[in-house]
Amino acid sequence: MTEGIKKTSARQEQTPNARSIPHAASTESRLYHRLEEALHSGSEVWFRMPGTRLVGIPIFLDTDYVEVVDVDVAEGFEDEELPDEPYQRTVWLIRLEEISAISYATDRWSKERFERLLEQSHKDDNIRDDNGRESLDSDDDDEEEDAFAS
Known part of the structure; x- marks a missing residue:
């Protein structure tokens, strides 16, 4: 108080x-x-x-x-x-x-730079990871998942 x-x-x-x-x-x-x-x-x-x-x-x-x-x-x-x-x-x-x-x-990009960034990102997605496996976009991963499911 x-x-x-x-x-x-x-x-x-x-x-x-x-x-x-x-x-x-x-x-x-x-x-x-x-x-x-x-x-x-x-x-x-x-x-x-x-x-x-x-x-x-x-x-x-x-x-x-x-x-x-x-x-x-x-x-x-x-x-x-x-x-x-x-x-x-x-x-x-x-x-x-x-x-x-x-x-x-x-950040701001020109159309050309944006397209280059997208291309580089797509290339990076296709690079193999440390274990030598393809990225998750690969069809090989689908076959591996099918093998584990059976």
């Missing part, structure tokens, strides 16, 4: 609950570090929170909030039909403890 407040008083001391001391507020948290990286690189981040999703580029970050900006362009118009002000900037101030997930692009 706080000194000077009667036990039966309507006024009560505010005690923080577990939700008001967010894990995300720590500068040691992975969420904080990822948002800090996005802030410094100017990367777009997608946020998931209870009941909504947002997208934007972080412009401010502290242990309690991240502020993000999102620029929208009016869609569904031909160039000559665009409204006088087709662009809209929205700034969101998001409490870190409300964020349940974020996603962000970590």
Whole structure:
């Protein structure tokens, strides 16, 4: 009991609950570090929170909030039909403890590079493992499984 407040008083001391001391507020948290990286690189981040999703580029970050900006362009118009002000900037101030997930692009590829990565991945799948067996995509494995089943 706080000194000077009667036990039966309507006024009560505010005690923080577990939700008001967010894990995300720590500068040691992975969420904080990822948002800090996005802030410094100017990367777009997608946020998931209870009941909504947002997208934007972080412009401010502290242990309690991240502020993000999102620029929208009016869609569904031909160039000559665009409204006088087709662009809209929205700034969101998001409490870190409300964020349940974020996603962000970590790498971008040209079509050619992506195709090379797929080809290399396919080649890697066909390389024999340490035991000299073909990968699971091989027909030989199906024959071995049939032998064990009988």
